[in-house]
Structures are given as C-alpha cells and as structure tokens.
Amino acid sequence: MSQLSTINIGICGLGTVGQGVWKHLESARASLESKLGVKLHLHRASVRDLKKKRAVRVPATRLTTDPLAVATDPAVHIVCELIGGTTLAREVTLAALRLGKTVVSANKALLCAHGPEIFAAARAHGGHFFFEASVAGGIPIIKALREGLVANRFGLIYGILNGTCNYILTRMEREGLGYPAILADAKRLGYAEADESLDVEGWDTAHKASILAYLAHGAWVPTRAMLVEGIAAITQADLHFAREHGYAIKLLAVITRDFANGELFVRVHPTLLPLTKVLANVNDVQNGISVNGDVVGETVYIGRGAGQDATSSAVISDIVDAVLLLRRGNAPLPVPVRQHCPLAPLERVRGRYYLRLDVKDEPGVLAKIATATAHARVSIASMVQRPSARRGAATLILTTHESNEKAIRATVARLTRLACVLEKPLLLRIGDFAG
Numbered sequence: 001m002s003q004l005s006t007i008n009i010g011i012c013g014l015g016t017v018g019q020g021v022w023k024h025l026e027s028a029r030a031s032l033e034s035k036l037g038v039k040l041h042l043h044r045a046s047v048r049d050l051k052k053k054r055a056v057r058v059p060a061t062r063l064t065t066d067p068l069a070v071a072t073d074p075a076v077h078i079v080c081e082l083i084g085g086t087t088l089a090r091e092v093t094l095a096a097l098r099l100g101k102t103v104v105s106a107n108k109a110l111l112c113a114h115g116p117e118i119f120a121a122a123r124a125h126g127g128h129f130f131f132e133a134s135v136a137g138g139i140p141i142i143k144a145l146r147e148g149l150v151a152n153r154f155g156l157i158y159g160i161l162n163g164t165c166n167y168i169l170t171r172m173e174r175e176g177l178g179y180p181a182i183l184a185d186a187k188r189l190g191y192a193e194a195d196e197s198l199d200v201e202g203w204d205t206a207h208k209a210s211i212l213a214y215l216a217h218g219a220w221v222p223t224r225a226m227l228v229e230g231i232a233a234i235t236q237a238d239l240h241f242a243r244e245h246g247y248a249i250k251l252l253a254v255i256t257r258d259f260a261n262g263e264l265f266v267r268v269h270p271t272l273l274p275l276t277k278v279l280a281n282v283n284d285v286q287n288g289i290s291v292n293g294d295v296v297g298e299t300v301y302i303g304r305g306a307g308q309d310a311t312s313s314a315v316i317s318d319i320v321d322a323v324l325l326l327r328r329g330n331a332p333l334p335v336p337v338r339q340h341c342p343l344a345p346l347e348r349v350r351g352r353y354y355l356r357l358d359v360k361d362e363p364g365v366l367a368k369i370a371t372a373t374a375h376a377r378v379s380i381a382s383m384v385q386r387p388s389a390r391r392g393a394a395t396l397i398l399t400t401h402e403s404n405e406k407a408i409r410a411t412v413a414r415l416t417r418l419a420c421v422l423e424k425p426l427l428l429r430i431g432d433f434a435g
Contacts, residue, residue, distance in 0.1 A: 007323050008043035008075050012067035012092050013082035017106055017133075018045065019056045020312030021080060025319070026056075036323050046070045046083075071096040078322045080315060081105040086113045093118055097127035102325065104318040106133035106311055112207040115220055128325060130318035135208040136161055136287045138310035139303040140317065144291065145215045152293025154216040157255040158433060159289030160282055161208045163306045164192045164199040165231050165251040169270075170283040173239050173248070179232060191285060201230035202251065202268040209253035212289075213266050217257055219341030227267035227349075227405065233426050234270055237386060238356060241397055247272040248280040252431065256344075263344035272354055273431040278302070292434070346406035352381070352430040353400045353408050357415060358422040361394040365420045369396065372418060376410040378403045393422060399430065 009025070011018050022042060025032075029040055045058060046067035064070060071079050071092045079096040081103055083089045089110045096103045098121060105111070111118070111134055122129045132142045136159070145154075160166050164186060171182045183200070186192035198204045206223040213221050231251050242249050252271045257264050273280040278300050282288035287305025292298050304310035359365050366383075373380055379401040386395040400408070408427065416424045 004038060004077070004326060006039040006041050007077050007326060008041050009078045009080065009319065010043055010070040010073060010076035011045040011080045011082060012070050012089075013080075013084065014045045014047045014054065014056075014058070014063075015082065015084075016308050017311045017315065018080070018082040019054055020308035021082070021315050021319075022056045022058065024309070024312050024316055028316070032320065036320065036327065038323060038327055040319075040323070043076055044070050044073060067092045068095055071101070072099060077102065077326055078319060079103045080319070081107060081110075082315070083107070084109070086110050090114050090118075093129070094121050097121040097129065098125050100126040102128045102130070102322045104130045104133075104315055104322060106131070106315055108134040108204075108207040108211060112210045112223065115211070115214060128322065130322055131211070132318045133311045133314035135211050136289060136301070137163075137303070137305040137307065138313045139287055139289065139301045139305065140314070141212070141289050141291075141301050142215060143317075144299070144301065145212070149291065149293050149296060149299070152295045153257070153259060154255075154291060154293055155257055155259065156292040156433060157212055157216060157289065158252050158279070158431070159212075159301075160250050160279060160287050161205045161253050161289070161305065162199055162202075162251060163285035163287060163304075164196070165202075165205070166283065166287070167191050167285045168200070169231060169234065169239075169249055169251065172234070172236070173243070176236060178236065179234060200232055202228045205251060205253050205268045206266075209255060209266050209268060212253070213255050213264065216255065217264055217341055219264055221264065221266045221343065225266075225343055227265075227269060229269040229427075231270050235356075235426075237395055237397070238354075238426065238428065241354075241356075241384070242272055245272075246275050247430075248275055249273070249428070250279065250282075250431075252279075254431075256349075258344065258348070262342060263348065264341045265344040265349050267349070269429055271429050271431040273433075277431070277433065290433070346409065347404045349405040350402055351404075352402055352432055353378075354428040354430055355396075355398040355400070355412070355415075356426040356428075357396045357398070358388050358390060358393050359396055360420045360422065361388075361392055362420065365394075366396075368418055368420055369398075369415065372414040373398075373400075373411050375414060376407045378407050378411045390422065 279288040288302040384397045
C-alpha cells in the first residue's frame with residue numbers, strides 16, 4: 001500500500017453529510033494532496049435516487065444505487081459509511097472490513113448496536129474502522145480519548161452531546177417561552193427533526209455516551225442499562241429557579257467510574273449545572289465535553305456538534321488518518337479490547353436532587369411530603385413555594401442533600417401516590433461535579 005500514488009475513496013450515502021464530505025474534499029484536495037503526498041480520488045458514491053438534484057456535482061458515471069457495490073469495489077481503498085441506520089449500514093461496514101478495507105463512519109447508532117461485532121471484524125480481517133464523526137461532530141473527542149489522553153483513567157466524563165436539546169433549552173432560558181413553542185420553531189429552522197423524539201427524549205445522547213464509555217473503559221453499556229431522561233417536561237419554573245440559584249439546565253451525558261470497585265454507570269438526563277462550570281455556558285447548537293483524567297485533571301472540548309460542515313470536518317479528518325495508515329503504516333492505537341465492567345447499583349450512584357411538584361393548596365400537604373421523603377431517607381435541603389397555573393394548587397420546589405438514585409426513585413414513587421400531589425413530580429439532578 002505504501003507505493004500507492006492515488007487513494008480511491010467511496011462514499012456510501014450521499015445525503016447531507018455525504019455531500020458535505022464530497023464538497024469539502026474537492027475544495028481542499030490540492031492542499032491535502034500536498035500534505036499527504038498522494039492523490040485523492042472520489043471514485044464512487046451510492047445514492048437512493050439517481051435523478052435527485054444535489055448541492056454537489058457528481059458525474060453520473062460515479063453514482064450507483066448499490067452501496068454494497070461501493071463497499072466491495074476492489075478499486076476503493078477507503079469506504080465512507082454515511083447511510084445511517086443499523087441494518088444496511090451494518091452490511092456495508094462488515095462487507096468492507098471483511099475485505100480488509102478501511103471504513104470511516106459517522107454512525108453512532110450503528111456503533112452502539114453493533115460495535116463489538118464491527119471491531120472484531122476489523123481485527124479478524126486486517127481492516128480498520130474510524131469513527132471520529134460519530135460523537136460531537138467537529139469536536140475531536142474520540143481522538144483525544146484514544147491518543148491525547150491515553151495515559152489517563154477517567155473517573156468522570158460529562159457533556160452536552162445533542163445540539164437540538166441545547167438549542168431548545170438555551171432559547172427557553174433566553175426568551176421565557178415554553179418548550180412546545182421553541183420546539184416548533186426549532187423544527188421550522190431545521191434544528192429538530194419532524195420526529196424529535198430521538199433527540200429530546202435523550203436517546204441520541206445515550207448512543208453517543210455508549211461510544212464514549214467504551215473508549216474510556218472498554219465496556220459496552222447498552223442504552224437499556226442506562227438511566228435516560230429527556231427535556232420535554234422542563235418548564236419556565238425550573239429555568240427560573242436555576243437562574244435564581246446560579247445554575248443552567250443542560251441535557252448531559254454523565255459517565256462515572258469508581259476505580260475502587262471498578263463499577264461504571266452511564267446516565268443521560270437534564271441537569272442543574274452550576275454557572276461556574278464551563279459547560280453551563282455552552283449554548284445554542286454547540287456541544288461541550290468535560291473529561292477528567294487521573295493524570296491530566298480536567299480538559300474541556302467545545303464546538304459544533306452537528307450539521308453538514310462540522311460532521312464533514314470529522315469525517316475528512318478520519319479520511320486523512322486512513323490515508324496516512326495506507327501510505328505510511330501510521331496505524332492508530334487500537335480500540336480497547338472488550339472488558340467486563342460491572343455496572344454500579346442505583347444505591348451507589350449518588351448526588352443531590354431537585355424536585356418540582358404541583359400540589360393541592362390545603363393544610364397538611366407539607367407534612368405529608370416531608371413524611372414521604374423521610375420514609376425513603378431523603379433529606380430536604382430547601383423548599384420554595386410558587387403560584388401554580390392550576391386553580392387551588394401550588395408549586396413546590398425541593399432540593400435534597402446528597403442521596404442516591406434508588407432512594408430518590410422510591411421518593412418520587414411515594415410522592416406520586418399521594419392524593420395531594422396532582423401529577424408525577426419532575427426530578428432533575430444537580431451537577432456537583434468535581435474538577
């Protein structure tokens with residue numbers, strides 16, 4: 001391979017990201033070729049519809065509707081899997097890896113669902129798999145974990161990994177509008193999908209958190225084993241409390257590891273994050289990640305987490321690394337070998353909590369709530385009463401002293417059963433992160 005003078009690149013999927021990769025590779029090709037000492041040729045691309053108009057010009061002779069034909073083409077050295085999903089994308093990826101090819105992917109759902117199988121295929125057949133664009137778009141977090149911070153163990157990683165949720169929460173905080181109004185506007189502007197559930201319910205973030213946990217700890221944590229909550233229940237009452245008390249509300253992925261017993265826990269939820277933290281001030285569609293290593297301490301990464309240009313930048317970065325691998329044998333550090341890593345039980349996942357309840361405005365309510373929390377051994381740190389939009393009701397906002405996930409879940413269940421509590425309480429975590 002070191003004698004190659006031209007590297008042929010195949011792109012499976014010429015959607016938004018695929019077109020961005022094609023466009024930016026073409027525009028930067030002369031500069032990249034000068035740096036790499038090799039010619040880059042966009043050899044072939046697969047599309048769903050040959051007749052569809054696109055923002056980039058691609059000769060008809062280079063297009064096909066068969067992504068497997070691109071993945072298995074003997075002339076193609078680097079296969080970019082930009083199809084999305086977990087079925088056809090899996091077939092394409094495995095077909096290329098089994099031929100010893102190099103695959104570049106931006107597909108976090110594919111990695112989350114089939115990561116062990118993909119890495120095993122790469123090892124077994126001499127292929128390579130690059131996936132920088134699968135998490136946080138243009139932020140080089142995967143490269144940082146695999147290369148720049150390789151000497152570290154990571155007790156805590158937390159971050160904003162979904163630009164849609166961050167955009168919605170930022171605008172709600174700035175403009176004083178409710179979640180439904182901002183969501184509708186985000187859809188109109190293209191920041192949210194027509195079906196927003198993957199983003200706002202936390203699953204997109206959970207997929208990315210699974211990848212980061214594997215890179216940091218060598219353990220695949222399926223989303224079903226995570227605590228995953230979204231942002232749809234956040235109201236102006238919560239944002240107002242946060243502002244008054246020096247917090248911002250962010251949807252965070254949180255990955256913690258207790259090295260004393262080896263236990264790992266991965267969670268995704270809205271969090272009251274102190275404004276003294278850098279990530280509390282990361283707004284709009286930006287992403288941000290805090291990585292705490294035992295050697296380096298805290299490092300923070302901020303940038304565009306999604307969109308054509310940010311994702312294309314990460315894909316092209318992986319293409320360049322793949323070219324260096326093919327030309328010079330500069331192989332990346334291997335991904336971790338899959339390890340057994342016990343998941344922490346809920347009683348060992350500790351923190352402080354925020355609860356908002358709508359209750360009947362009548363005597364004895366506070367005593368019933370205090371009894372319910374005390375029964376689960378959850379200690380109330382503060383309580384604020386606010387007017388409620390409901391007639392004959394009041395809004396109570398509680399914060400707790402340090403407790404744990406098992407106890408707080410029992411508390412929420414007990415409060416929900418009280419006749420004086422009008423709907424299930426909203427539970428938020430308070431981000432008292434060290435570092």
